[in-house]
Amino acid sequence: MDKIADYNGNLLNHVETLYRPGERDLAVRLVEALGCAVSDTGFKGDGTESFLAVHPNPDDRNMQNNAFYMSPMRPEQQVIEARLRRLSEQDAELKAGLDGYRQAAKVAPFGISHFALRYPTGAAVQSAADRLAEALGATLGDRLNIRVFRPQDADSAGNTLVQGFVYQDVIVSGSFLYGQLIELQSQP
Ligand SMILES: [Fe+2]
Structure with a gap:
């Protein structure tokens, strides 16, 4: 299995995390230092900043699986x-x-x-x-x-x-x- 999307069974899907308003860039620096890649989902919910998807595997940037999200604290x-x-x-x-x-x-x-x-x-x-x-x-x-x-x-x-x-x-x-x-x- 090279891509998570090729796996058809159930699996742990995602974790939702939050950052403090004003610390979006800091959050990105943190996860990038850990070796993750970041995608912008474009989804804002009822807020003003989009949710970011964090990929533990930078070679497989599937935003729906094997990811965790970062968005501002509500x-x-x-x-x-x-x-x-x-x-x-x-x-x-x-x-x-x-x-x-x-x-x-x-x-x-x-x-x-x-x-x-x-x-x-x-x-x-x-x-x-x-x-x-x-x-x-x-x-x-x-x-x-x-x-x-x-x-x-x-x-x-x-x-x-x-x-x-x-x-x-x-x-x-x-x-x-x-x-x-x-x-x-x-x-x-
Ligand atoms: Fe543990």
């Missing part, structure tokens, strides 16, 4: 995110909870919600992690944390995979307060 979510951010600044218990969650996402990401991209080898995972650090490490500062687990690492998942975990809050499929883990997973 106004309804902006209201909630802004309110929760204010509350987290005022409520020490909530702030401590968020800090604990974010720390866990950085050091023990297994079991924290994420989606994953497949790479052919562990070396390809490391290259993607390195490209991302080079491209956006200085720009994002503590908004970006990258950790590559190798099978021999004491705190790895104990399998034969190289697993990179990118924790960031440029694109999320949930809350910007939680941020989003993106796993970079190699094949055995």
